[in-house]
Amino acid sequence: MSTTADSTASATAQQSTGQNRRQPFPQGFLDTISTGWAARPETLPGQHAQAPYAAARRARLSAQFAGLRLVIPAGDAKQRSNDTDYPFRAHSAFSHLTGWGADSEPGSVLVFEPTASGHEATLYFRERADRTTEEFYGDASVGEFWIGPRPPLAAVAAQLGLPTAHIDTYEDHDGQLVAGEDAALTRAVSELRLVKDEYEIAQMRAAVAVTADGFDDIVRELPAIVAHPKGERVVEGVFHRRARSDGNWEGYDTIAAAGPHACYLHWTRNDGAVVDGDLILIDAGAELDSLYTADITRTIPVSGTFTDIQRKIYETVREAADAAFAAATPGVTFRSVHEAAMAVIARRTAEWGLLPVTADEALDADAGGQHRRYMVHGTSHHLGIDVHDCAQARREMYYDGLLEPGMVFTIEPGLYFQIDDETVPTEFRGIGVRIEDDILVTADGVENLSAALPRTADEVEGWVARLRG
Structure with missing residues (x-):
């Protein structure tokens, strides 16, 4: 075939792409389609x-x-x-x-x-x-x-x-x-988005409220979630229903990570079973029509009751979160919030014999970091119209910046002991815990916008007992 013929055939194929399944419009349709419509007020x-x-x-x-x-x-x-x-x-x-x-x-x-x-x-x-x-x-x-x-x-x-x-x-x-x-x-x-205005703060409150309702929905549906072979996907669907009915969409892909999946920080495959006796880590946020989104994580005992080791790990993560809350005041650096949480993580993992060094040595900025094996992510990120808001801001404005009233960010420490991690006792393996709240900096401290959701181990057990039925 000649070059000219090749070109002609190629052009014909391109022209027909996307058109070969369409029926042509008859002349009668073309003559009448633009008439007979009521006036549009x-x-x-x-x-x-x-x-x-x-x-x-x-x-x-x-x-x-x-x-x-x-x-x-x-x-x-x-x-x-x-x-x-x-x-x-x-x-x-x-x-x-x-x-x-x-x-x-x-x-x-x-x-x-x-x-x-x-x-x-x-x-x-x-x-x-x-x-x-x-x-x-x-x-x-x-x-x-x-x-x-x-x-x-x-x-x-x-x-x-x-x-x-x-x-x-x-x-x-x-x-x-x-x-x-x-x-x-x-x-x-x-x-420009580092400090939120009054409208944005109101939207953040509303997004958190819808998200909290979505978490309640999940806890109510736990029996059906456990009964399904892909219970994680049911969790995702239950939250999606709330996000779409009361908002616009999810602000990011929901993480519904049960059992060992909770140790994968961004587990969004959500195709596993949800089994009584395991924990399920749910990281989800509803996005409003304004596009402002919440970002909340709760780790829940599927059966309604933590085992002793699950409770020990969970309460350590909560201790780290509480330390971060205490550190978050106007005028301190953003990174100091992370440092406060990591001090707890280092101290507890050292006490449990998981580190080859002392807690102080692990916290050394240059030679340390051994505890980060069990929490590799940061403790906080700005939140707003993006789930990771203000991500292109300069380091001196973000990580090294000072907290100001009107800033909204997360506090989300965690501990993750992967199923094949031989540096931890057998009973730790396969347990992942994260607690994440959305925080507003005020003139004299911080406000936990997601405080309506249970945080302590006792509160979480009571939550499941009340709603799971």
């Missing part, structure tokens, strides 16, 4: 409660980049398989600066145009097409016949208090800074 919505907070965030960002054009993309839908996409979630910086959460449109862009007095922000997105257009019925990705109503420019402008324009009018410029591509802008939009 257009009532502009009221301004969203987050709008003034988002405007203040934009002003703070503007002040850092005088004279520069800033571009904050929402991102595009991500392919799951063939012509199926994952549910769309806008980039966190985009949602934080616009106030547009779960309803945001793929492909949207927030642009800061420099002016003499700062910047003028405009939100560009693909407005809905009316019923006279081919897109309405012919485009399964955005057509309203396929996916339902899409927002008009005027409605979004009214809701967000932000000028809007059709994405077709957006133009790239040389020299503009794009979040995700420019390091300085990416860092700035991340650091």
